[in-house]
Amino acid sequence: MSYKPSALKIGDTIxxxxxxxxxxxxxxxxxxxxxxxxxxxxxxxxxxxxxxxATSQGYRSGSPQERAAxxxxxxxxxxxxxxxxxxxxxxxSSLIPYLEFDFIAAHxxxxxxxxxxxxxxxxxxxxSKLRTFYGPAVMPSFxxxxxxxxxxxxxxxxxxxxxxxSSRPLTPPASWSNHLRGVxxxxxxxxxxxxxxxxxxxxxxxxxxxxxxxxxxxNTLLTAAGTSYFPDLTAKILLIEQMKxxxxxxxxxxxxxxRMGVFDRIAGLIVGxxxxxxSENAPFSHDELLLExxxxxxxxxxxxxxxxxxTNPMLTIAQMTQLLVEAKGGYETRVTVLESxxx
Numbered sequence: 001m002s003y004k005p006s007a008l009k010i011g012d013t014i015x016x017x018x019x020x021x022x023x024x025x026x027x028x029x030x031x032x033x034x035x036x037x038x039x040x041x042x043x044x045x046x047x048x049x050x051x052x053x054a055t056s057q058g059y060r061s062g063s064p065q066e067r068a069a070x071x072x073x074x075x076x077x078x079x080x081x082x083x084x085x086x087x088x089x090x091x092x093s094s095l096i097p098y099l100e101f102d103f104i105a106a107h108x109x110x111x112x113x114x115x116x117x118x119x120x121x122x123x124x125x126x127x128s129k130l131r132t133f134y135g136p137a138v139m140p141s142f143x144x145x146x147x148x149x150x151x152x153x154x155x156x157x158x159x160x161x162x163x164x165x166s167s168r169p170l171t172p173p174a175s176w177s178n179h180l181r182g183v184x185x186x187x188x189x190x191x192x193x194x195x196x197x198x199x200x201x202x203x204x205x206x207x208x209x210x211x212x213x214x215x216x217x218x219n220t221l222l223t224a225a226g227t228s229y230f231p232d233l234t235a236k237i238l239l240i241e242q243m244k245x246x247x248x249x250x251x252x253x254x255x256x257x258x259r260m261g262v263f264d265r266i267a268g269l270i271v272g273x274x275x276x277x278x279s280e281n282a283p284f285s286h287d288e289l290l291l292e293x294x295x296x297x298x299x300x301x302x303x304x305x306x307x308x309x310x311t312n313p314m315l316t317i318a319q320m321t322q323l324l325v326e327a328k329g330g331y332e333t334r335v336t337v338l339e340s341x342x343x
Contacts, residue, residue, distance in 0.1 A: 002129045002320045005082075005340040007158040009272040013080040016138055017048040018308035020089030020116055020173035022061040023139055025054045027134070027183040031086065034143035038084075041153070045261040048074045051086060060091065068098030081109060082160060087139045088115030091221060095120065101117045101127035110160050110342070113137050115243065117312065118208075118220035125319050126229040130339070133159060134215035134239075134308060134326040135316030144312070145189045151313035160318040168326075170335045172200045173313045178275045200305070200331035201270075204287055207301035207327055209268035210338070213237040215308060218253050225260065234265045237323055241272025241309035247280045247289055263294050268325050269302045272309030301327035306335075317341075 008014075016035065024031035035045050050062050050069035061067060074080055096119065105128040109122070112133040124130045134339060135141075135156055140146045151173040158168075175195035183188035215233050218240040224230045242250075257263060277286055284292075287304050294302060303325065308315045318341035326334040 002131050003108045004131050004343045005110045007163045008082050011045050013044040013079045015046050015080040015083040017071050018051045018061040018086045019092040022056040023087040025056045026142035030139050030183055032144045034138040037142045037148050064094035066100055068095040072100055083111045085113030085117050085137045085138050092116045093119035104128040115217050116220050122224050123229040125199035131318045131320050133318045136314055149313040155315040163271045163340045163342050165340050167336050167338045172198050177225045177312045181323040200332040201303050202305045202331055203329050203333050204304055205298050205302035206329050209300050209325045211238055211267040213323045215239040215317050218242045233262055234247045237268040238266045239270040243275045243310040245274035246278040247282050258293055268300045269307045271304045273311045274304045301325050303327050303333050
């Protein structure tokens with residue numbers, strides 16, 4: 001049993017928290033632009049105490065206790081209906097011992113972020129039974145210049161605002177981008193983003209699966225291995241993504257999931273587009289490496305190139321949402337959301 005939060009409405013307040021890296025201090029203009037975009041969408045914005053003070057301890061915004069206190073202080077505000085992280089990082093997991101999971105469970109709210117925020121997704125699902133949202137963050141997504149990308153915006157708004165129970169297809173964006181533009185140099189505003197044609201989502205193993213989805217950054221998911229908040233992936237569709245995918249590291253990470261028996265328990269596997277792919281001179285593709293580890297005879301669909309990842313645009317998906325995956329071969333893969341993500 002897991003809980004859906006209430007739908008976000010125009011005029012509602014979104015709380016902004018910084019669970020790890022103080023990017024809002026280093027790249028202030030991009031952060032403030034992200035806040036302005038949220039306000040232009042019709043929402044009020046309330047910064048967490050730590051975020052508003054623009055504090056920095058070098059690689060982190062504050063101690064684990066301070067970061068957790070910021071999160072809980074925001075969450076306790078009755079007017080705050082949703083919370084979005086500034087960006088990801090490396091150590092969001094440090095907050096977990098200091099969060100008040102019983103209070104969170106009693107007051108379900110929308111919590112959105114990706115990458116390192118996976119740690120919070122997993123812990124909140126495990127200890128609060130809350131369906132959080134794997135989706136855009138303030139700086140990398142809403143901070144896009146001059147505005148959040150239309151497909152990112154549409155998917156986010158549909159996910160957090162539409163309580164309709166009717167099923168709906170997820171559609172691959174017409175184009176996608178992993179174009180990294182410098183923030184300190186100002187390129188993020190002056191250099192147009194380069195896009196590539198999106199062929200769609202590729203079937204690696206054909207099949208059909210209908211099951212709840214668990215979305216996670218692969219590296220961060222593995223840091224939860226052996227902890228009390230590692231998810232039960234039995235009969236789930238696992239959606240994994242990552243920023244940097246050097247083949248040597250990818251093989252190691254995927255092998256760990258394989259040795260843990262994950263690929264024997266799941267009902268389907270979706271792999272997001274890596275932002276930075278490095279073959280390290282291997283004579284095989286990333287898809288071939290994936291099948292080498294997962295195996296080519298799985299009784300469930302395996303799909304690659306999905307657009308809920310570090311690339312742009314980014315689709316938003318709530319944890320444990322019931323999905324229908326129909327992988328028919330080539331790029332003929334259909335993914336359908338079978339329920340609303342909010343109430």
